[in-house]
Amino acid sequence: MSSTLRQMFSEIYDRLQTHFGPTHWWPGDTPFEIAVGAILVQNTAWVNVEKAIRNLKAADMLYPTSILHADEAALQKLLRPSGFFRVKSVRLRNFCRYFVERYDGDFERMAERSLEELRAELLQVPGIGPETADDILLYACNKPVFVVDAYTRRMLSRHGLAKSAMPYEELRALFERNLDSDLHMFKEYHGLIVSAGKDFCRRAPKCELCPLGPMLKNGRPKQ
Numbered sequence: 001m002s003s004t005l006r007q008m009f010s011e012i013y014d015r016l017q018t019h020f021g022p023t024h025w026w027p028g029d030t031p032f033e034i035a036v037g038a039i040l041v042q043n044t045a046w047v048n049v050e051k052a053i054r055n056l057k058a059a060d061m062l063y064p065t066s067i068l069h070a071d072e073a074a075l076q077k078l079l080r081p082s083g084f085f086r087v088k089s090v091r092l093r094n095f096c097r098y099f100v101e102r103y104d105g106d107f108e109r110m111a112e113r114s115l116e117e118l119r120a121e122l123l124q125v126p127g128i129g130p131e132t133a134d135d136i137l138l139y140a141c142n143k144p145v146f147v148v149d150a151y152t153r154r155m156l157s158r159h160g161l162a163k164s165a166m167p168y169e170e171l172r173a174l175f176e177r178n179l180d181s182d183l184h185m186f187k188e189y190h191g192l193i194v195s196a197g198k199d200f201c202r203r204a205p206k207c208e209l210c211p212l213g214p215m216l217k218n219g220r221p222k223q
Contacts, residue, residue: 006178008161012212013185016192019211025191031107031140033062035099038135039092039127040082051081064096064105091127098125111141118143130168138190144183146175147190151197158205160217 027046028034033053040049055078056062061070072089079085079092102121103110110118118141122133130148137143148171156162162171179185200210207213 005161005174008159008215009175009178011215012155012159013179013189013192015211015215016196017188020192020195023188023191023195025187025194026135026139028139032064032099032105034140035095035136036062036092038132038139039095040079040088041135042084042088042091042129042132044083048082052079052085055079055081064100067092067096068100087127094126095128107140111143115143115145119145130172134172138183138186142183144181144186146172146179146186148172148175149190149194149197151193151201152190155193155196155201155212158201158207159212159215 026034026037027050028037036056037046037049037053040052053062056067059074059078061067061075061078067075075092076085076089079088082088098121099105099110113121115137119133119137122128122136123130128136134145134147137145138147148168153162153164153166153171156166156171156174157164162174166174175189179189196210196212200206200212207216
């Protein structure tokens with residue numbers, strides 16, 4: 001079964017890559033911007049995150065110390081487009097405090113830590129869950145960890161490759177067991193799943209148009 005799964009995960013990647021080409025995901029000019037985006041994208045669409053990040057840039061506040069020292073009401077106003085802005089303001093400050101106190105705001109220093117040590121640290125920061133931690137690890141720190149999001153869960157469930165209620169860590173391990181540990185491929189694979197999720201694997205799926213459609217059992221997705 002494991003060899004079959006490995007072949008299927010490889011085929012999924014190949015089909016999506018052929019259809020979409022390079023995704024260059026995750027958007028962001030700096031590692032810190034990527035980390036901010038990973039926190040702000042919780043429970044919202046990326047288009048809303050882009051608006052909030054533009055606000056931070058316009059206010060010259062897309063820096064960890066600037067966010068830490070910002071007036072709370074002013075910061076919340078800048079983050080408002082991302083939704084849940086009061087909660088996200090607290091979570092963003094929590095990360096910035098950890099980042100500055102532990103690594104002096106230096107991602108190169110942060111990335112010197114091992115994947116296991118750094119992941120354990122991030123999961124101790126209030127408001128940083130597994131998906132957010134893995135986004136930061138993969139895209140900001142260049143650590144080979146597979147990111148699982150709602151699109152990933154939906155896609156695997158519809159193709160009968162995993163149960164929709166499978167815990168995050170089990171889904172992550174499923175990918176990592178059946179893929180070579182390749183940083184570039186992990187980044188692109190997640191970006192390709194995001195692209196497929198936006199275009200095809202929606203709540204109302206467009207399987208007949210999706211490049212993964214031919215892989216569906218009986219030609220229909222599992223609901």
